[in-house]
Amino acid sequence: MKIPFHRPDLPPDLNDLYSDSIKNGWLTTGKQVEMFEEKLSSYLGCEHVVVMNSCTAALHLSLASKGFDRGSKFIAPNYTFVSTVECGEYAGMEPILVDSDPQGFNIDLNHVDDILKKEKNIKAIIPVHYGGFPVDMKYVFELAEKYGLFVVEDAAHALESTSSAGKVGNTNHGAAFSFYANKNLTTFGEGGALATNDEDLAESVKNLSLHGITKDGWKRFDSGGKWEYDIIQLGYKYNMPDISASFGIWQLNQINDWQALRKNIVKRYLTGLENNEGIILPDYTKNDGNAWHLFVIQIKSNSWRINRNEIIDKLVEKGIGVSVHYKPIHMLDYYHRKFEFKSNDFPRSKALFDSVISLPLYPNLSDNEIDYIVATLNDLHTQYSK
Ligand SMILES: Cc1ncc(COP(=O)(O)O)c(C=O)c1O
Structure with a gap:
């Protein structure tokens, strides 16, 4: 059997989907984008959504909109994808990385509080809802209030998540979503969005996402539209095309x-893996606000004669596509060199990195396929247990 790590759901007829754009000849940002933004706002229960070409863009522009001084700092988890950290660097800010919670994958909020007590010049925090499992946002917003922080949630995995503060995206700060190819929702491979209840933030991000221009192309070239435009600030080219929005x-x-x-x-x-003593399973009962973007198991190293990478090789040999989320930031060459990290600086992230395997999780994964993955993992443990 061959089971890919991800298999996207496609509409039965792509021509139907794109017929509006193709008939009217408008392929880039236009009416479909406007409609998608409205539908997303109503799904998320927030006042404004600005769609862009990636979550990275949404994170970057949220920080850029705030105009923080160069050299000011932001807090981010170490156990995340690079976007969470590079976006702050684009905005001239310096990251303070925090290890994962001793019980989980998300940022250790007790440690965040300690840092905020000591460090000056921290302007923002970027919590990540790892795999869709929500960070305790009620507490994050309390910290934000106390220390005057801007919060931009990296909600790349969390479109359907609900945290202790309510639906992720319904925020007076900002939340950035990813519509990359294998996310719970994709806009044909690439895309992202900022959700917020802050009108000024939404306006600024919208403007920055298209060169800082006073009018978008659709309004300039529409019949009856005027050609005239101006540039009011240094912007970027991060807009989403209509084809993606459809x-x-x-x-x-x-x-x-x-x-x-x-x-x-x-x-x-x-159910299938509950008796496998070689792995730690995610806790379904812990929080039902999880968007379940990822199904991540942890290998108990003392229960196996082979290591995590060898287990991955065996799964791949059996035709099962898996992945590792993530190589921690402090172990990435650029950050390792830049901040002279030592490998034991973030022990929890390192332990997670050494043990995790993400299994396929997408709506069109069949029962047969799940049972095959489960049986393969159970057989492997029987064969290679200590
Ligand atoms: C946690 C996290 N943040 C941000 C991103 C960036 O998303 P995008 O590719 O839409 O920029 C990803 C993408 O995989 C991610 O996993």
Whole structure:
């Protein structure tokens, strides 16, 4: 059997999906984008959504909009994808990386509080809802209030998540979502969005996402539109095309059904793997606000005669696509050199990195496929247990 790590859901007829854009000849940012933004706002329960070509862009522009001084600092988890950290560097800021919670994957909020008590010049925090498992946002917003921080949530995995502060995206700060190819919703491979209840932030991000221009192309070239425009600040070229937005609208219409399917897959994995003593399973009961973007198991090294990488090789030999989320930031060459990190600086991230395997998790994964993955993992443990 061959089971890819991800298999996207495509509409039955792509021509139908794009017919509006193709008929009217408008392929880039236009009416479909406007419609997608409205539908996303209503799904997230927030006042404004600005879509862009990536989550990285949404994170960057949220910080850029605030105009923090060069050299000011932001807090981010060490156990994340590089976007969470590079976005602050684009804005001229310096990261303060924090290890994961001793019990989980998300940022250790007790440690964040300690840092905020000591360090001056911290302007922002970027919590990441790892795999869709929500950070305790009620507490983060309390810290933000106390220390005057801007919060931009890296919600790349968390479109369907609900935290202790309510639906992720319904925020007076900002939340950045990813519509990359294998995310719970994709806009044909690349895309992202900022959600916020802050009108000024939304306006500024919208303007920065298209060169700092006073009018977008659609309004300038529409019949009756005026050609005239101005540039009011140094902007970027991060806008989303209509073709991508049409795809996103089709995906968004399925999101509740897909979320139910994801939860069923998670339950089937948990039942099938519950007696496998070589792995630690994610805790389904811990929080039902999880968007279940990832299903991450942890290998108990003292229970196996082979290591995590060898287990991955065996799964791949059996036709199962898996992944590792993530190589921690402090172990990436650029950051390792720049900040002279030592390998034991973030022990929890390192332990997670050495033990995790992400299994396939997507709505069209069949029961047969799940059972095959479960049986393969259980057989491997029987064969290679200590
Ligand atoms: C945690 C996290 N943040 C940010 C991103 C960046 O998303 P994008 O590729 O849409 O810029 C990703 C992408 O995989 C991610 O996993």
